[in-house]
Amino acid sequence: MSETWIHIIMVVLILLVLLTIAAGLIYVERRMLAVWQDRYGPNRTGPFGLLQVLADMVKIFFKEDWIPPFADKKVFIIAPTIVMMAVLMSFAVIPFTPHIGVVDLNIGVLFFLAMSSMGAYSVVLAGWSSNNKYSLLGGIRGSAQMISYEVFMGLSLMGVVILAGSFNLRDIVEAQRKIWFFIPQIVGFIIFFLAGLAETHRLPFDIPEAESELIAGYHSEYSGMKFGMFFVGEYLGITLISALVTTLYFGGWLGPHFLPPIVWFLIKMFAFILLFILIRATLPRPRYDQLMSLGWKVLLPLALLNLLVTGAVVLYWHL
Amino acid sequence: MNIIFYISAIIAVYCTLKAVLNKHAVHALLYLIVSLLAVAVIFFILGAPFLAALEVIIYAGAIMVLFVFVVMMLNRGEAAVQQEKAWLQFRTWIWPAVFVLLLFAEWLYILFHPSIGAGPAVQPQAISPQQVGEALFTRYLLGVEMAAMLLMAGIIGAYHIGKQKQRTYHRYLEEENRLQTPVSKHQTSELI
Numbered sequence: 016m017s018e019t020w021i022h023i024i025m026v027v028l029i030l031l032v033l034l035t036i037a038a039g040l041i042y043v044e045r046r047m048l049a050v051w052q053d054r055y056g057p058n059r060t061g062p063f064g065l066l067q068v069l070a071d072m073v074k075i076f077f078k079e080d081w082i083p084p085f086a087d088k089k090v091f092i093i094a095p096t097i098v099m100m101a102v103l104m105s106f107a108v109i110p111f112t113p114h115i116g117v118v119d120l121n122i123g124v125l126f127f128l129a130m131s132s133m134g135a136y137s138v139v140l141a142g143w144s145s146n147n148k149y150s151l152l153g154g155i156r157g158s159a160q161m162i163s164y165e166v167f168m169g170l171s172l173m174g175v176v177i178l179a180g181s182f183n184l185r186d187i188v189e190a191q192r193k194i195w196f197f198i199p200q201i202v203g204f205i206i207f208f209l210a211g212l213a214e215t216h217r218l219p220f221d222i223p224e225a226e227s228e229l230i231a232g233y234h235s236e237y238s239g240m241k242f243g244m245f246f247v248g249e250y251l252g253i254t255l256i257s258a259l260v261t262t263l264y265f266g267g268w269l270g271p272h273f274l275p276p277i278v279w280f281l282i283k284m285f286a287f288i289l290l291f292i293l294i295r296a297t298l299p300r301p302r303y304d305q306l307m308s309l310g311w312k313v314l315l316p317l318a319l320l321n322l323l324v325t326g327a328v329v330l331y332w333h334l
Numbered sequence: 335m336n337i338i339f340y341i342s343a344i345i346a347v348y349c350t351l352k353a354v355l356n357k358h359a360v361h362a363l364l365y366l367i368v369s370l371l372a373v374a375v376i377f378f379i380l381g382a383p384f385l386a387a388l389e390v391i392i393y394a395g396a397i398m399v400l401f402v403f404v405v406m407m408l409n410r411g412e413a414a415v416q417q418e419k420a421w422l423q424f425r426t427w428i429w430p431a432v433f434v435l436l437l438f439a440e441w442l443y444i445l446f447h448p449s450i451g452a453g454p455a456v457q458p459q460a461i462s463p464q465q466v467g468e469a470l471f472t473r474y475l476l477g478v479e480m481a482a483m484l485l486m487a488g489i490i491g492a493y494h495i496g497k498q499k500q501r502t503y504h505r506y507l508e509e510e511n512r513l514q515t516p517v518s519k520h521q522t523s524e525l526i
Binding site for chain 1: 364367394398399
């Protein structure tokens with residue numbers, strides 16, 4: 016019984032830490048963007064502006080939570096919860112260290128792909144239920160983008176699965192003791208990272224919510240904490256993709272012994288989160304058709320080729 | 335395990351019924367997604383985790399495409415609901431109901447005469463993704479190849495249809511086209 020309790024406490028702790036990281040990223044992103052663009056960023060509330068998160072939270076909680084009378088009410092309310100649920104469920108399969116993790120699932124990679132395909136519904140349902148043409152356009156764009164990029168995301172992961180011989184994320188980390196997978200799977204890593212950018216619809220792939228064309232895209236009509244859910248969901252998505260890149264390509268918790276495993280994991284994860292923010296700070300948004308043709312004409316053939324070559328090499332040398 | 339099975343089975347049946355009966359196309363699709371998720375849970379506890387994951391990725395994920403079609407083609411609000419209402423009359427129900435009752439009677443018969451069917455289900459045994467893959471590419475190779483051919487035909491057909499309707503109204507796209515293939519002045523004015 017006590018083991019069950021320890022497990023439950025660990026799950027709750029993981030949830031709390033993740034939500035704290037996601038909320039903290041709001042500050043980190045604003046601050047880092049400012050630093051990279053030669054500005055100060057939020058620096059008034061508390062030391063170094065650290066309390067800005069708190070101020071943002073208070074603001075977002077006390078805003079009027081308005082549901083448009085022309086919206087499809089039930090779907091409108093459900094949509095923001097789906098993104099949070101899907102992303103948080105995906106974290107269940109991620110092994111933070113050999114002992115910290117929610118569940119040891121032997122189809123871990125597939126579970127993540129399944130949850131990310133569920134997450135796409137959030138964007139589409141939000142866009143449709145708002146009953147607003149900009150939202151609808153954002154939702155349709157989001158659905159096309161996410162369906163297409165899921166395809167290469169799955170294919171790019173399969174190279175890692177072939178090398179490790181398992182869908183289990185723990186086995187994948189253990190298989191990287193000799194060499195981290197980003198060296199043999201450099202193509203897969205790049206494709207996965209690009210697909211991850213598109214999947215979390217971050218800049219430069221934030222076309223479903225491109226404010227210069229669509230106001231705010233699928234969440235134009237959302238306010239208060241419902242908007243906050245999309246917002247925090249996006250940061251959770253960044254954290255998730257960073258954690259997955261760490262686990263799949265950069266050896267997860269593995270590292271020299273002078274630091275404990277969890278610290279190695281967090282260092283690698285935050286490095287990728289910062290890379291996400293740096294990309295946002297530097298790259299402009301492509302046109303929508305450029306995004307789609309990049310996906311289908313470049314990334315899909317590359318992912319297929321990577322899969323074929325990896326399979327052939329593993330078969331030939333019996334790795 | 336049993337209680338999980340019954341809960342997800344009830345959810346699956348209820349949501350499938352709602353998906354058929356609902357007059358609002360989008361709400362019906364949402365019920366269909368929930369029903370597929372419930373079926374995935376049943377697959378999982380019956381020892382087929384690989385199948386459960388694929389059920390969510392492919393089936394529940396693909397409802398998205400249906401959804402987009404509904405939004406693009408049937409999004410007429412109240413008129414569509416009225417049309418559905420007209421279709422869901424008692425007259426339309428009779429024959430489907432009779433067939434379902436027949437199936438139900440058969441199922442009851444098999445349930446009470448275990449010797450006819452496969453008998454009670456064997457002890458659930460977890461099947462790993464490797465086993466599924468091996469079976470697909472050795473025993474059922476022919477089926478896989480045929481499915482591949484069917485899908486290829488679908489892709490080529492979709493490409494053909496999409497190719498014919500390709501017209502550009504956007505000035506940037508037009509410039510790109512002009513660089514590739516010189517378009518005469520007459521044709522350009524027609525495009526705009």
